[in-house]
Amino acid sequence: MSILPDSLPPTTKLYWQDPYRTAFTARVLHRLEVDGxxxxVLNRTCFYPAGGGQPHDIGALAGIPVVDVTGDEAGRIxxxxxxxLPDEPDEVHGEIDWPRRFDFMQQHSGQHLLxxxxxxxLYRPTIGFHLSDNSVTIDLPGPPPDDEAAARVLDFVQAAIAEARPIIARLHPLEEAIRLPLRKPPQVDGPVRVVEIQGLDWSACGGTHLRNTAEIGHLVITRMERRGDQTRVHFLAGGRAARDHLxxxxxxxxxxxxxxxxxGDLPAAIQRMQDxxxxxxxxxxxxRELLTRAEAQRLIAEAPHTGGVDVVYHILEQDELWDMESLIKMLISFxxxxxxxxxxxxxxARWIAGRSENVPMNMLDNLAELKETFAGVQGGGSRDLIQGVAPDFDTLTKALHLLQAFAFDLPDLISEE
Ligand SMILES: [Zn+2]
Structure with missing residues (x-):
């Protein structure tokens, strides 16, 4: 249901009569307000409403920015x-943002040709088309074509651009339109607007197009992206292709x-760099492993030896070349x-404690006692390695000393070896 009164006539589409027209005057037929x-609605307009994959125009009416343009089923825009708008006069001057519209015409006409x-x-029909201020794509069924197939497609495109083939839009009665080799069957009941790239392509389309294929200038495929069982082809035409090239x-x-x-040598140079x-x-x-091993050996040599066990106690400095985990793993590998x-x-404040495989001590028992003794000390681990955090440096050193004491209290199980 339209928000417009039934009596309001369809808007004359100046953008169909002349897509190159950038300014116009028109009569105000109806004013409305929705959500503030x-x-x-004017009797005629150059402003293209969103539709058929092409975004709406922007511009100004009586100097006031036009931020959106929509059309309804009855052809009112x-x-x-x-x-x-001010209440008077009833005639307004309108101007579209022409560089933006011309860019859309280049992309859209490029899409017809591509x-x-x-x-x-490649006998691949187009099943989707998306155009925005910064991206333009078509969707094809099946996986992405290989480079050779894509090159054949682009040869076709460049030849048609060089031939400067006229692009003509005409309204055909439905029964006449269905006899044309349209790429897709028309989706309207009444007359069908058919856009022809002379002798090459016939499409039912309500968008705005260039006069001829030469104005597409250049067309490049930038990326082909597999999406499920389809392919999204990203391409650029005209000014976008030129800017992308630069x-x-x-x-x-x-x-x-x-x-x-x-x-030409860039890929090989990057490969060498990656190698x-x-x-x-x-x-x-x-x-780093050699250094960690040397540091572990130095710490073990300097450690107090008690009950057949070397008890290493060490607080890491900021600039040490190894991390705590690799150092402890190296230490207990001895x-x-x-x-x-x-x-x-x-x-x-982080701590970590471990023991060699031959030391009969369950680190989980130590962990339980540690947590019981110091509020805020947290951690986890296994029978041979535990680690965690402490609330501050003072608690950290106290916790480390308790862990050290557990080792000093070990019965002389190993010394008998
Ligand atoms: Zn079109």
Whole structure:
């Protein structure tokens, strides 16, 4: 149901009569307001309402910004305004945002041609079309075509652009329209508006199009994305393709300069760099392991020896090259070690304690006692390794000393070996 009175006649579509017309005068036929947004219906307009995959125009009526344009089933077009029109006069001057509209015409006409090319070269029908200020796509059934197939499609497109084929829109009676080789059957009851790329393509469409294919300028596919059992083809036409080209030149120029290589050698240069990074990472891992081992051996050598066990106590400094976990794992990989480590990182007091496989001590018992003794000490772990946090540095050192004491209290089980 329309929000407009039945008596209101359909709006004359100046954007169909001449899609290149940017300004017009018209009579105000009806004013309305919905949810605080003023709207106006004119006897005629250049403003294209949203539809058929093409976004609505923006611009101004009597100097007031037009923020949205919608059409109803009866062909009446509502201009939604940022502020109400003055009451007088009844005739207004309108102007559309032409650069934006021309961009849409390039993308939309490019879409007709690209869809025709996919149909002609790969027998792939277009089942979806999306156009916005920053993206334009069509959807095809099936998986993405390979590079060779895509090249054949683009050859078809570029040939048609070079031929500057006229693009003509005509209203046909339905019975006449259905005899045309339309890419999709028409979805209207009355006369059908058919947009023809002369001799190449016939589409039922209510959008705005260029005069001829030469004005598409250039068309490129930027990405083909698999979506379930369909493919979304991202493409750019006209000014968008040109701007994208410049951006790619800027980026590749920066990359070739940084890597001191040519455009063609860029992929190989990046591959070499990735290989080098991998090798370096491996070398760093190996070096760090050697250093951690040396540090573990130094800590064990300096540790008090009691009951056949080396009891390591250590608080890590900020700049140590190993983390607490790898250091404790290294420490308890040596036999007869109990290790108690702590660290302060970003104001967090962390502790970790572990024992070698041959030390008969259940660290979970120690954990239980630790939690009972110090409020705010939390943690978890296994029979040979426990770790957690303390509320502050003072509690952390006290907790570490208690963990150390458990090791000193061990019966001389190992010393008999
Ligand atoms: Zn169209």
């Amino acid at each position: 947004r003023p709207g106006v 509502i201009h939604w305004l940022q502020a109400p 869809s025709a090319a996919f149909q002609d070269r 951006e790619r030149i800027r980026i590749t120029r920066e990359l070739t300069s940084r890597l001191s290589t040519s455009l 080098q990074v991998k090798q370096s990472q491996k070398a760093v891992r190996q070096a 036999p007869s070690v109990v290790a108690v480590l702590g660290s302060m990182e970003a104001g967090r």
